[in-house]
Amino acid sequence: MSRLGIRSIGPGTVGHVIPVELCLGGVELSEPRLAPGGRSVGYVRSSEGTAAVVVHGVGEDGSIAPGVAVGHPVAPRPGRGLGGGCWCWADDGAAIVHAGVDGNLWWVPLAGGPGRRLTDHGPDRVAQAPVTTPDGSRVVYVVDQAEVWAVSSAGDDALRLDDGTADFCFDPWPAPCGSGVVWLAWSVPDMPWDRARVVHHTFDGAVIDEFRPPNSIQQPRLLPDGRAVAVRDDTGWSNVWVDDGPLVDEPVEHAGPTWGLGQRSYCWSPDGRWVAFTRNEAGFGRLCVVSIDGGPVYEVGRGVHGQLSWEDDRLVALRTGARTPTQVVAYAHDGDPRGAWRREVVAGGPDAGWSKVELVEPEVVELIGADAAPIHARLYRADVDQGRMICWLHGGPTDQWQVTFMPRLAFWRSRGFHVLVPDHRGSTGHGRDYQQALRGRWGELDVAAVVAAVRDAQSRGWADPARTVLIGGSAGGFTVLGALRAAADLAAAAVGSYPVCDLADLGERSHRFERHYTATLVGDPADPVVAARYRDRSPVWFADRITTPLLVFHGEDDPVVPVAQSRLFVERMAAVGRVDHAHHVELCVYPGEGHGFRQRANQLDEYARIEAFLQRHLP
Numbered sequence: 001m002s003r004l005g006i007r008s009i010g011p012g013t014v015g016h017v018i019p020v021e022l023c024l025g026g027v028e029l030s031e032p033r034l035a036p037g038g039r040s041v042g043y044v045r046s047s048e049g050t051a052a053v054v055v056h057g058v059g060e061d062g063s064i065a066p067g068v069a070v071g072h073p074v075a076p077r078p079g080r081g082l083g084g085g086c087w088c089w090a091d092d093g094a095a096i097v098h099a100g101v102d103g104n105l106w107w108v109p110l111a112g113g114p115g116r117r118l119t120d121h122g123p124d125r126v127a128q129a130p131v132t133t134p135d136g137s138r139v140v141y142v143v144d145q146a147e148v149w150a151v152s153s154a155g156d157d158a159l160r161l162d163d164g165t166a167d168f169c170f171d172p173w174p175a176p177c178g179s180g181v182v183w184l185a186w187s188v189p190d191m192p193w194d195r196a197r198v199v200h201h202t203f204d205g206a207v208i209d210e211f212r213p214p215n216s217i218q219q220p221r222l223l224p225d226g227r228a229v230a231v232r233d234d235t236g237w238s239n240v241w242v243d244d245g246p247l248v249d250e251p252v253e254h255a256g257p258t259w260g261l262g263q264r265s266y267c268w269s270p271d272g273r274w275v276a277f278t279r280n281e282a283g284f285g286r287l288c289v290v291s292i293d294g295g296p297v298y299e300v301g302r303g304v305h306g307q308l309s310w311e312d313d314r315l316v317a318l319r320t321g322a323r324t325p326t327q328v329v330a331y332a333h334d335g336d337p338r339g340a341w342r343r344e345v346v347a348g349g350p351d352a353g354w355s356k357v358e359l360v361e362p363e364v365v366e367l368i369g370a371d372a373a374p375i376h377a378r379l380y381r382a383d384v385d386q387g388r389m390i391c392w393l394h395g396g397p398t399d400q401w402q403v404t405f406m407p408r409l410a411f412w413r414s415r416g417f418h419v420l421v422p423d424h425r426g427s428t429g430h431g432r433d434y435q436q437a438l439r440g441r442w443g444e445l446d447v448a449a450v451v452a453a454v455r456d457a458q459s460r461g462w463a464d465p466a467r468t469v470l471i472g473g474s475a476g477g478f479t480v481l482g483a484l485r486a487a488a489d490l491a492a493a494a495v496g497s498y499p500v501c502d503l504a505d506l507g508e509r510s511h512r513f514e515r516h517y518t519a520t521l522v523g524d525p526a527d528p529v530v531a532a533r534y535r536d537r538s539p540v541w542f543a544d545r546i547t548t549p550l551l552v553f554h555g556e557d558d559p560v561v562p563v564a565q566s567r568l569f570v571e572r573m574a575a576v577g578r579v580d581h582a583h584h585v586e587l588c589v590y591p592g593e594g595h596g597f598r599q600r601a602n603q604l605d606e607y608a609r610i611e612a613f614l615q616r617h618l619p
Contacts, residue, residue, distance in 0.1 A: 016383050018357055018414040020607045023407035025600050026350040031084045031262065031307050032318060032328045035093030038311030040110075041346060042096065043328050044078045044086050045069070049598075051078045053087055053096055055110060056346060058314070062332060064346055070108055073115040074100035077128070082306030082318060084262025085129040090153070091136030099128045105141060107153065118155040129261045133174040138203070140172040140181045145261065145513070148172050148183050150203060161201045163208075168192070168513075169199075170261055173221040179203065182220050182228075184258070185210075189519035192216060192258035193398055193428070193435065198230065215432060218258045219265065223292075224272045231255040231265065233432045240266050240277050248290055248297060253280040257398050257428050257435075267308040267315075268292065274337045276315055278305050280429050282364045283378050284403045287317065289337045300331055300341045304404050316346070320404040322380075323359040325350040350405065359410055362403060367422065367456040370448040376430055377422040377453060379462070380409055386416040388618065389463030391454050391491075393422070393476030397438060397446060397521070400429040411607070417469070418462050424449035424479065426521075442475075442521035443503070443537030447482035454483075454490055466492050467618055473497035474561060474595065477552075481539040481569075484548045493617040495610055497553040498595055501539040501565035504531075511559045540565065543572035549617045550585045553606060555593030563589060586613065 025048060032043040041064065042055040053076060057065040077099045079086050087098035095109045103122020108115035121127045121143050130141045132153070140150045140161075148169045151158040162169050166185035170192070174181050180202035186192050197212040198220040211217075213232055220230040223242070231254055232241045238253045239246040248254075254277050255265035266277040272292060279286040285304030290297045303321040310316075313333055320326040326349040331341040362378035369375045382388075390412055394401045401421050409419045423429060424446040426438025438445055450470075458464060468491040472480040477499025484494055500506055507518040507525060522537065523530035535541050550573075554566040570587040588609060590602045597603055 016358070016414050018407075018411050020411065020604065022351055022353050022357070023411050023607070024603045027348075028078070028080075029318060029326055029328055029347060029349040030079050030081070031086055032309060032316045032346070033087070033089060033307075034309045034311035034314060034316055035089045036091060036311065037093060038314050040093055041309075041314075041316050041328075041330065042070075042087075042089070043347060044076060045347070046078045048600075051076045053098060053108075054347070055096075062314070064330065064344065067347065070096060070110065071112070071115075072098070072100075072106070072108060074102050074104070074106055074117075077101050077126070079260065079262055082256065082263060082265075082304075083260035084264065084307060085142075085260065086262070088130050088132055088139075091132050091134065097130045097132065097139055099126070099130065099141075103127060105130050105139065105151070107155070116155055118151050118153075119149075119158065129171060131172055131174060133178045134176055135178045137178070138174075140174055142169055142172060142183075142261070145170065148181065148199075148201070150181070159203070161203075162199065166197075166199070170258065171219060171263075175202075175222050176224050176226060180207065182222060184218060184220055188516035191398065191517060191520060192218060194520060196258075198228075218255060219263060223268060229266075229268075229275075236432050238432075240275060242275075242292065247275060247292070247294060248277070251431065253429055253431075254278060256280070256400070256402075257396075259399065262307075264307050264309070267310045269310050269337065270312060276300065276308050276310060278308070280304075280400075280402060282376065283362075283400065283423070283429060284364075285321070287319075287331075296338075298338050301329070301343055304402050315341070322361045322403045322405065322410075325354050325405045350407070354407075357410070360413075362419075362421070365420075367453040369425075370452040373425075375422055375424060375449050375453045375456075376427070376434075377420055378403065379457075380413050380419040380421070382413050382416050382418050384416055385418070386467075387461075387463055388416055388467040388469075389418040389420055389457060390469045390471055391420045391422065391450065391457070393424075393450065393470070393472035393479050394427070395472070395474035395476045396428075397424070397426045397442060397475040397479070398428060398435060399475075400427045402429065420453070420457055420462070422450060422453045424453070439520050440523050442518075443478065443482055446479045447486050450479055450483045451487045451490060455487075465489050468492060469614065469618070470494040471496075472499070475500060478539065481546065482537065484546045484550070485539075485542050488547050491548055492619075493549045493551070493614060495551045495553075495613070496566075498555060498558050498561045498563075499539070499552065499566065499569075500561055501569040503534045503538045505565060506561065507534075509562050514560060540569050540572060543569050544576045546573065547584075549613070551610065551613045552585070552587045553597070553609075554587070554589050555595065555597060556589050556591045557593060558595045560595040 028046040052069040054067040105118040148162040167187040170184040172183040186196040287300040287305040305317045315331040328346040366374040477496035
């Protein structure tokens, strides 16, 4: 085996090879927020298992001071990526409220002094997504993603607001008058992108009502003047709506799927006259503003943005792109949001060494599907075309890999692989019809789409089957295994990380958020006809039909896809003679890891194993 970061697999140009160490760990940034009045900006900084809220002062001249980590009595529980739910500002900006790893909320003054515990839910339960009311008297939040509570800022008079009829409650938002709160709710078997509702509840219980749009809704909030605002897909695309109509009715998405708490893909100016929102344009991102009354849309900046916050004349966000390691940025204008916005980087995330690496943006491509319908995809071309290609499948499956900073893709591209990232039917980012097409057809429509997309890519000369690799994790791993059964000659090798191998088991033992996901993606397992579908599409039942060399990774403590699924799948392959010593199927289980690998030693091992595996099976 070659030393990672020294040379590529086979012929290549040494100078373009990205060292593996650059791809590991590093700093993660999440949830930037401007304090009321805009005199401070904070965000969560995580590294090597530790996290803290970092706060920068903002001077009268707009200058941003160096950041100072808040002293936490209990470590924060950070969100991931463009999600959130970790922290908020107190109403006066002199303190923060954060979710702790102990399952409780903590009030921490910035001037020093002891923080105080606001709630008493942990450690067996988890309080998250705190938001202070406009008058600062209360903090509203969710518990176990299922209950909505309010507690006084002094930490007493805790009150549960929801009635327990919804299976999930997300993202509470206080009314501007301080009388109550709205939140997102839904019940199984629906997922939030299928159908959801908004609950309105006053603190005194005098008003309790619900709004149920025909399809999905997310991020419900109330403007300063009391108007309702949310992201809805009534017209077929997830756009920002104000009251009963879309603010901008356009065929692009303004938000990603609700995979977790605290997404903030839009916000409004302090005077309520402007709305900033994100666009997903074929996977590429753009940040825009528009008048609250509609009209022309003005660009603020390019790149995938999220976690928006606007105070005074400053707008902060997370920003990332194929060539942009994740960063916290601040945009400022000179009094008119329609004019030019200046961008300043407040904090950078991943290793600064990426500034010395030449990264590329992908090409938007449309491939021909099995039914002749287009399959949306993005292609990261290798600098030196060696006729090798990785088809990398996103998880979910109701999700999409936008054009964000992905060191893993850049790493393999630097080793002479074109990297194709397809959005099979069921992916987000292309409208509700495209996303909902997978209902009842997971393991069928996605598999057919991927096989057709790879065949089309091969016909265009990007690679031949002997130099094609399929890679996917979780739901992407499930589709990889289905594609290997459907087309044994499609690829020379495949890698599956924590792949779904048993649909029935997933529906019974996955974590609570996804435990009923298969009911919409496959069907009601109580129906005998559908039960047969579960078995037919589950890789554990067709393991003997996979002949492509396969490398499987799994975390021993995975709460989403039980590790027993991968073990049983490999055992059944071994039962027909495909055993590790023959290098046909290999299983690597990492102790102490979950759904994704966080420990640096395991990440290094994963890269090394994949490199050795591909060296054996690709010419």
